[in-house]
Amino acid sequence: MNNKSQEDNLPKLLNHPYLKRMLLFAVAVQFVMTALSFFAHIWLGVLMLILFLITLAIIWQFSNEYNDELNNYILNLSYRIKRGQQEALIKMPMGIILLNDENQIEWINPYMQLQLPSEQQLLGEPIKEVNQNLSDYFENDKREDFNLVEWNEKIYKVSLQKDINALYLLDITEYATATEEYEKTRPVVGWLFLDNYDEITQGLDDRGISGFDSLLTTYFSNWGKQHGIFYKRISDDRYFLLLDREKLDRLEKDKFNIIDNVRDRTSKRNLPLTISIGLSYGEAPFDKLADLAQSNLDLALGRGGDQAIVKAVDEEPRYYGGKTNPMEKRTRVRSRMISQAMQKLMKDSDKIFVMGHKNPDMDSVGSSLGVARIAMMLKKEVYVVIDEDDINKDVAKLIQKIKEYKQLNDNLISSKEAERLINPDDLVVLVDHHKPVLSIAPSLLRKSKRNMVIDHHRRGEEFTENPLLVYIEPYASSTAELITELFEYVSTDGEPINRIEATAMLGGIVVDTNNFSLRTGSRTFDAASYLQSVGANSTMIQRLLKEDPKNYLKRSELIQTLDYVIDGVAIAHGKNDEVYPSVTAAQTADTMLSMSGVEAAFVITRRSEETVGISARSLGKINVQTIMEKMGGGGHLSNAATQIDDRSISEVIEELKEVIHSQLD
Template sequence: MNNKSQEENLPKLLNHPYLKRMLLFAVAVQFTMTVLSFFAYIWLGALMLVLFLITLVIIWRFSNEYNEELNNYILNLSYRIKRGQQEALIKMPMGIILLNDENLIEWINPYMQLQLPSDQQFLGEPIREVNRDLSDYFDNEKREDFNLVEWNEKIYKVSLQKDINALYLLDITEYASITEEYEKTRPVVGWLFLDNYDEITSGLDDRGVSGFDSLLTTYFSNWGKQHGIFYKRISDDRYFLLLDREELERLENDKFNIIDSIRDRTSKRNLPLTISIGLSYGDASFDKLADIAQNNLDLALGRGGDQAIVKAIDEEPRYYGGKTNPMEKRTRVRSRMISQAMQKLMNDSETIYVMGHKNPDMDSVGSSLGIARIAMMLKKTVYVVIDEDDVNKDVAKLLEEIKKHKQVNANLISSTEAERMIDANDLVVLVDHHKPVLSIAPNLLKKTRRNMVIDHHRRGEEFTENPLLVYIEPYASSTAELITELFEYVSTDGEPINRIEATAMLGGIVVDTNNFSLRTGSRTFDAASYLQSVGANSTMIQRLLKEDPESYLKRSQLIETLEYVIDGVAIAYGADDEIYPSVTAAQTADTMLSMSGVEAAFVITRRSEETVGISARSLGKINVQAIMEKMGGGGHLSNAATQIDGQSISEIIEELKEVIHSQLD
């Protein structure tokens, strides 16, 4: 190695310019002293010269020995590094796979070969045939830095060096199993509520109540032991639950059959009990999980009870059960309390705005007119928000009749007018819906925080923000039925309900019950009787609901496409290039229910160039709401719908079939 190379290999300390200057300075000083010594004494100069030469020899020999030792060290270190690289490439506990430009395997390091079956040949094979997950990761341009791949019963973390087509696989099977075990044992917090415990026990004597409680204790004790669930009875109708994630998965796989089981067992004793469950898990404190579980329970009760709702932190809820019509819990006392609370909110408000859902039906319009009449009876300023350009033919006919009643018609305004007039002190009343996205004018809710909800649909996760009053009764036939009962508790100082308002509300009940054939209870007839007594015109309702020949023919065309997905479940669909009114699809679904062998009907039609709608109906045995929620919609146990953008009819048919099979098989 030449001097230049040696100099370049010197450590920074010896090669430092400051050190060089110090050495040169020391040599110069000694040389100067040697020269001066000759002027003083010859013998002293000779001695100093000898010492100077000895010093130069020592420095020269030290420099050579140091450079030789340093070069040997560098050569040895370089060899060790290269040897280590080779050994690491061959023996390190990481799999390495090299591919050629055709994605064929060229080389696998020895460690990886030991992890793979010895009786299989991998060299020269396409990576896709060896492991599809590895191939997908290699081909994916949007790949992440690392990806998990399962291969030969092991789990690897994979990374890619694209410039040399090298895949690196790190075995993390042990860590993955630890993570899996951790996930299985994560705590799940929940609440279990006996929906109609008070109603059942109110008709029993003390002995009967004790026997019923003993039955529940035995059943829940066996259920808890079977699934490893800790439970604690907090009150007569409320239990606290604590379990782990693995047991929750088992419960979900069984579709929470405890809901059906306990209802069936108690029904045999003529004490049909239904339960609701709210569960939560995730990265949060126990008090946060308990709050979310309580919200899930409230949501289950708002949807009519008899169901379980599971929700993890920052995830969508999962619904189970809800197969039966909710039991009637409404009492005259509750109706009176709601009526009084609503009247107080109205009296405390400057102006009241009432609005139903987009593309309103008869129930939405009739309910809006009913609330407006209650506000007028309290001598408050009230407006009904409705866009006449976005209504079906039956509602359009109703609006023409309303124009003959100047006082009622004067209260109707468009969404644009309402948004211009409303202020923060006004009250917004949502009727026949509770999701802001479905409102005719959702911006009204942003301009005032004062709002209330009256609805008969099962509650969904999306809900209006901070309502002052909520009256949701899923068992009711219609929102018009709920509002009719509120009139009994309103002061009669103002002008009472008139004929057109009563007719619109009765029309809402008729439409939502399909002429009193579905979801009809004794109080439905009571409400209809009251509306008839105050002037509701049944003949006008029949005239408003008449369909024209074109609609009849379109309905017949849809029924011609009827096919069964599974026993009892039928679908019908329209052409992808033809737009159908939503009412035609709904009427077609109702007609399909009248056919033998049809328990649930789904009608898929195009509503606009971009939107496809599904109308779903059932006779009560099949929960069409749960099916529609899987596809982004909602509704009632036996009456639901959804709208989907950007897909064709055929795509939605296949998606609907998959959801039906997953929910009902």
């Protein structure tokens, strides 16, 4: 028990009613016995009376002495408590600051004064002028959010007693320093992968491979020593990395320039090597960190390689590098393997549902029709999910053409119809996207246990859960190009691709390459040639993509707002109270790229009353994908976009400018 509780309990013990009754009862009993003694014998009565008086005297004396001692004890205890409070207030290692009603310092305890420079006098000074952090803490209602304050090179944990305007400051500098040191030395686990090592060394003899390996060993050894990184080569194209948070901060500050340095140095030897890195850290066992690092590496490779991805446990990933177009790793052998695997999945499924992304473009619809045709060639029941209330004019024209083909028209169903028809064992094929949130009917992925992905966009962190087959090739110009290559390995027992399907797929390639001017490789022309040979109608594509005069005027209106953020980067924007079609913004960005001095173009328009969209395009020198990812979107190095809710056009412009400066300056 503390002193206060003792002080409270002792008087209660002395004045307790039960004790009083016992004493009175004892006195009454002795008085009765004394009275009865006189009846027995006079001298016995006298003796008992004398004893009775002596007992009363002793009780009286004891009571007085006990009260005196008790009073002295209480007075001494009260003095010691008050003295202890005063000593604690003056000497305890905690700062105390009292403020008046005008938030001026009225008093500070001696301990706090000792923590300040001798020449600094605080009495009478407004707390705001003494320390802004303390002032913010005192005035903010949510003080628990920032109760650590730095002052005179020390860190204090602050609490407030509002009724007397008292601030209490506990010096935790030692603990904060220890915590900071602990954070700096926390382990970081990672994997480094040589993206195209096999392709580079394929044409070298043993001596050339040995020389190339020696070059890599020398460079990685110097890099490891410079940054304090432990590395171990696990296989020909894979390294294990171990470092701490402080070293990781240095690498992030340098934006992982090892990626550019390796590519530049090896390019000078005509052996252009790119690397990808996945790193992880946080509150998790080493095996979990290694798995997370591998997932980050897989994500980097899925985005085309030549980049580093850093992710802590339960945090968003951070991206570095990715400045070059992904190198082509797709081969005819892989296309054949993917085609055969997809056919097996289709044969093992009762029904097949194919769907692209919301507000589908020509590539999304053309790819869906291509996958559906492969399923029909295998004589499987297939449906293409499309929302005719959420399509652009060019796609609407294409849908009208498709309706002229009865079988294809019967395969087109709405998302509600698909939800009614689908079973857990049916196959869902996502084309031209891999994020469930972008799907026309995300609920299909929840109702079916089987799904696969075919896409040409760089992989983002969000991904379809447990896909049975993934075919993502960021090098490809379009998803239609990927699917066109799969036809070569499909049995011809069923009805082959028809004219409208070939036209839609070629239209997808034309739209995504901006008439074969962007992201176009030899395989793109091979795919276009095949589609042309099976009946694709180029004239129909031109008619489908014909621009409405009003849209042309809208584009001109947007271009008039063109403004350069930095050299080579231009922004155009629409009116805040006017909704623009997404295709108008995309076409405007493409048009801006044709202007001299524009390397990257961003067009900001309102897509609905609640949503503002950004269409981003680049000639390849500037990575617009990473810029859009910072704002919640994604896409390609040269073609990306995002949508932002509950913001005005001007607010989005300012945010975009900040991101551009942070990414490119």
